[in-house]
Amino acid sequence: MRLRVDPLPLPELAFADVVLVVDVIRATTTAACFLEAGAEALYLTSSLETARAFKDQDVVLAGEEGGLRPPGFDLGNSPREALEAPVGGRTVVMSTTNGTRAAHLAAKTAKHVLLASLFNAHAAARKALELATEEVAILCAGKEGRVGLDDLYTAGVLAEYLLLMREMSPEDGARIALTLKRAYPDPLEPLSLSAAAQALKGVGLEADVPFCAQVAQSSAVPILSGRVGEALIFKRAGKAS
Amino acid sequence: MRLRVDPLPLPELAFADVVLVVDVIRATTTAACFLEAGAEALYLTSSLETARAFKDQDVVLAGEEGGLRPPGFDLGNSPREALEAPVGGRTVVMSTTNGTRAAHLAAKTAKHVLLASLFNAHAAARKALELATEEVAILCAGKEGRVGLDDLYTAGVLAEYLLLMREMSPEDGARIALTLKRAYPDPLEPLSLSAAAQALKGVGLEADVPFCAQVAQSSAVPILSGRVGEALIFKRAGKAS
């Protein structure tokens, strides 16, 4: 079984099997939180316009513009807010940039696409191993084409869990992520240093960073289960056996 | 002064100032070796065909196909061979894939493009600082769109030299590369583990790996100084003051 980590969503990448998409600050953490709060489905859209097109349907609109809730949206992209949101049994339309781009890239070729974060790290790694036959790939979202310390560190945490559970062959990206994981004993440190955290601080949302740094708090793993238009539909994966 | 490391040449990347392009196994190591051997200029071409088009001119053709010297070429892409090659005063046309792609990307926007490796690491870092006014970026070539442990480790070596010489602000990629550098005391270890080294082993060229792992052996730094057609022309940079 191959263990692969891609630090950035290069358009030419192809995936043979299972992909764990990581955008730890904040899209994939927030996605797990919406499922924890009881959401029935998540629609990932790549633009605010695509999200707004769902407005007439019975959905909850969540998204961000410069880190904040866009006009006309019900919610922002804060995982703290998502966890408390009244979304039980409902569909949440999430508009994000980097995480969605990575998820769409994975969806083009992968057999299974899961959304992973520190928050659901253990459950996501277990689910990936349950589904995989030849490869688990961890695809980091990064930030506008630049690598993220936060996402690659999270990939290292996932990779370490995976290697604890199964003998796997780590390629270059996995070795880099594992090195990063082992260099930072406290997850809050690499997350706080990242450009993503700095951007949140700029808009007064720095409390989201320690939230995103919590490890293995949730067993909710979003799994790709269809599309509606260009939006990707994620639902809660069945419990890993 | 910003210190930036990009692990992969994403097409959308733009560079404000100086870029150090790294393809340590083997293109940028071999480039320094050709200059050490006295070559007057290096033409970097992205395909064997583009390189062959120079055949009628008084040039030395160097390149690789699956790691080996292509038919009709004078030399392969081995740095050991390059260092001993009779190229004094001549132009060497180098056809490589990953390194050239990264150099072309950098050349689209950067003010200065240098080719860096472990072999010329110290000289390349010094030259970059001499030229830079706001940013030094280290752009790793990777291997067919996948991150290379060898290239990102080399970026860490360069980043550490740069930080020793000048106070700089490392962004996410630079922090990742520095962590990698500090995790491997012996450069031969990360280079040997890389997919690039494994590929060389497959064609019996594994002796190139310890050669590429030598640090700061050369003061020859190739600097972009023009174009001929789509080929990039590199010459030896003047000694850093």
Ligand SMILES: [Ca+2]
């Ligand atoms: Ca992010």
Ligand SMILES: [Ca+2]
């Ligand atoms: Ca290479």
Ligand SMILES: [Ca+2]
């Ligand atoms: Ca090469």
